[in-house]
Amino acid sequence: MASTPKIIVIGGGLAGLSAVMKIAEAGGKVDLFSIVPVKRSHSVCAQGGINAAKNLKGEGDTTWQHFDDTVYGGDFLGNQTPIKGMCEAAPAIIDLLDRMGVPFNRTPEGLLDFRRFGGTLYHRTAFAGATTGQQLLYALDEQVRRYESEGKVQKYEGWEFLSAVLDSKGVCRGICAMNLRTMELRTFAADAIILATGGNGAIFGKSTNSVVCTGSAQAAVYQQGVCYANGEFIQVHPTCIPGEDKLRLMSESARGEGGRVWVPKTAGDKREANSIPASERWYFLEEWYPKYGNLVPRDVATRAIHKVVYEHGLGIDGQPMVYLDLTHIDRATLDRKLEGILEIYEKFVGDDPREVPMKIFPGMHYTMGGLWVDADQMTNIPGIFAAGEAEYQYHGANRLGANSLLSCIYGGFVAGPKAMQYGKNLQAAEGDGGHTAELKRQEEINRRLLSSSGAENPFKIWRELGDVMTKNATVIRYNKNLQAADGQIQSLLERYRNINLSDKSMWANTSFAFTRQLLNMLHLARVIVQGAERRDESRGAHYKPDFPDRNDEKFLKTTKAFFATDTNGPRFEYEAVDTQFIPPRPRRYDAVK
């Protein structure tokens, strides 16, 4: 109907900006909503690089090989058609980023340089120092700013998405959002919306994610009827720097450039790392996985570190930490290829990783699951699209390093044009399309929160949620503990009703916005633990000692969670996985695949 559809994109990271760029370029009208100024989105945190089988190293790499590595790395849970599309589009995406001015590292001939990453034997990862995500985000931010200055994009920075506006037929007609300064609630009309709102690390308390990565937007539309898929698949990154406020990522590129993981062979060895001779160090990844060595996929490395620390009792000085060692590589090379990440370690820990091995431990890092989408990136609610980490479809049961930036950009490039196409064919809404009712519903939620006079501090509830989730739903999972965790989350939901807002003012009230997010986090946490409990197998990042093998017969299926209004909790369905190109085979990194 609409000749020029109006699209709303929520989230200004790589996926959101990619979608905005495509819509603006195609002549659509687009509004971009973001909690933070888009240049400060979480995509900036990605460090190591972006995968594309450009085959510039004479290794015979192909997009098929990239496709196979991604499917195999994801333990065959990913639908193969969209993954194949992504891997085939990757080389042209790299070229585009290069044309936009991303300062990728170069070979002497002036071509793009590529490094190795986990889960592949090829040099397939293009990189810009150790700040690839930042550089990619800036390139897209600049293009979107250009469109903004031409009047083709309207930004709403400092607005938080609260819900979708649905009409009487259940079709999306816009969004309801809150201005984070004035706390004003407003609905905005659109022919289609794209959620590009990232991962949900905050549900685990401390993670490598940014503050805004709460999963709140996904959880909000889940409660409105959007299906959430594969929620139980959470990537725990093997190499993080433990911190008081968060876990800081130590990029996989550290291992890609030759970093070696080890522990002293003797438990409780008190010597400084550098004074321990090679013969008294245990390079357990290299011993267990001779072919891939330190570059096994993240789930494999994480479980290995976990095992060495908790089963062999060999954590450094009895602490849950192992060494990640770069000191055998010369300073100039390290500075050229890894400076950004080495600075992070230096700044936040105080040691120079060029001189002393780093101390690291696994931490929650990436949300493989997300909003269920079809081949057009549209969810089960007409007009609600999703892209980037907020959706589920490119990484299966475990994401390979340097595929996240790619999936964000590719997903945005699909979602933008598809949302335009959908908008062009959309019939006009009846009445006001549900705007008045949705605004009223959201105003009522705010009113209740502001008049609540309980005793529960939202930040304390959040800390407890994080502890429950980290303890029971990360590296190793037991059904008994998952059941208990769900019970604990339900009691947190109960306590939430008794919340105390210490700040009830209506100006830049960040704890009020956080309290709204918290309820959504609690609901999404139940999807994660219940999904994990139901999946009685081990696959990719999901590991149950009681069910140590992959069970394709029963669980080669996508988990689909729907919010059941009668129980106020999740209801589950399962869907067959598209495996038409590569038949599932056992996934083993201790031998050639």
Add this chain to the structure above:
Amino acid sequence: MAERTIKVEIKRQHDPDGNAVVEKFEIPYRPNMNVISVLMEIAARPVTVDGKETTPVTYESNCLEEICGSCSMLINGRARMACSALVDNLEQPLRLEPLSKFPVVRDLQVDRSVLFENLKRVQAWVPIDGSYDLGAGPRITPQVQEENYPLSNCISCCCCMEVCPQFNVATGFVGAATIAQVKLFNDHPTGKVLKEERLHAMMGDGGIQDCAYAQNCVVACPKELPLAQAISDVGRQVMLQAVKDIFTT
């Protein structure tokens, strides 16, 4: 024995027109805390040292890895990122204040949108023909990449503008961050097609001529951008452009 604590004084202002007051807090010490974890601790128990209940402090933050540029503030008088300010390295009481050159929104949050407007003014982008597949980008030597990459690390934190004696609302001076982006894009093989327009935008009031070479920006930049070099290079480019303009108009 009394437990070890961290003493904090925070300048608070309820809204843009409100009066600023200082609130004092004392929170339990833990090793390796940064200023952000201090603020998180206060949010979980918003009570001043005198036992008065107050509100959680409003401040901007996101990545906590000094890469998103959100959490700049004055810490013990110095403009820096709160995430990378480690308590163990700071004198107590910690004094937290909002940046002083930008309008206060609330507490430690200020409005820094002027920088993003400046980036529009100088067209800080590479004007590509389109996002469709047009093949590989221009070849760039590793030397050029290594020269430009540091300029592309600017996190828009605005510390350089805060410490600049020339930067304030009255002068409208663009500040070092924007000048560095002019150099970055003027040096790019495709970006340089807009070089003249960028240089014209850098002339006149608020342009590069307002820089008094105090070089405070160089010291304040948390990402150690080569700002002095960028300012001097862009200054030269603007001068050459001005000469060229005389002969072409």
